[in-house]
Amino acid sequence: MSLAEINARIAKAVDKSGRASDAVTLIAVSKVQPHERVVAVLEEGHRIFGENKVQEAASKWPDFRKTYQGIDLHLIGPLQTNKARQAMELADSIHTLDRPKLANTIARLAQELGKCPDLFIQVNTGEEPQKAGVLPEEADQFIAEAQGMDLPIKGLMCIPPVEEEPSLHFALLGKIAERNGLNGLSMGMSSDFETAIALGATHIRVGSAIFGERDYG
Numbered sequence: 001m002s003l004a005e006i007n008a009r010i011a012k013a014v015d016k017s018g019r020a021s022d023a024v025t026l027i028a029v030s031k032v033q034p035h036e037r038v039v040a041v042l043e044e045g046h047r048i049f050g051e052n053k054v055q056e057a058a059s060k061w062p063d064f065r066k067t068y069q070g071i072d073l074h075l076i077g078p079l080q081t082n083k084a085r086q087a088m089e090l091a092d093s094i095h096t097l098d099r100p101k102l103a104n105t106i107a108r109l110a111q112e113l114g115k116c117p118d119l120f121i122q123v124n125t126g127e128e129p130q131k132a133g134v135l136p137e138e139a140d141q142f143i144a145e146a147q148g149m150d151l152p153i154k155g156l157m158c159i160p161p162v163e164e165e166p167s168l169h170f171a172l173l174g175k176i177a178e179r180n181g182l183n184g185l186s187m188g189m190s191s192d193f194e195t196a197i198a199l200g201a202t203h204i205r206v207g208s209a210i211f212g213e214r215d216y217g
């Protein structure tokens, strides 16, 4: 599907849910995609991208930034503490703050670097053992803790379990954000971004619907 078609679907979903036309930010998830597909989307004028891995992000985005003005890069994959510095130097937002140790490290580095990306706290709404994120019942405390460190917490992020109805998870994330006074909701991917928009998503992370299937071979 083309970028224009995705933007049209977003506009329709935003309109249908009675939200402001600029309420939703499209993060084009470029991980694993061939260089020429990413260039094509840049050439169409899109500037907001998402990557999963610090290493992969480092291999492309500093170069793209030299050619294209106004890049807004979001890191949306699990972040190891020892990669936090590189992540903070590369990205404008990090969606995967999920534990006190990482929060402490980011707070310390923010002092040292004199800047800090916008942060989203990942919530493991499906309580899946293999998935990153704070558990829903621990979210309020962790949010307070991170805010107590003066970190720029913009909102919450989730990745619903593949086998489950995503709307339940989106609604839960929205509830946790609301009771903690957070406005940002990073939720919704290629298969469910319209549902996420209806439930208040402010940032949708769409990869394959824009770029085509990822080829991990």
Ligand SMILES: *Cc1c(COP(=O)(O)O)cnc(C)c1O
Pocket: 029, 031, 052, 076, 077, 159, 189, 190, 191, 205, 206, 207, 208, 209
């Ligand atoms: C890869 C990825 C996406 C994009 O997934 P698509 O199904 O290709 O849209 C969104 N969010 C995260 C965290 C991802 O890792």
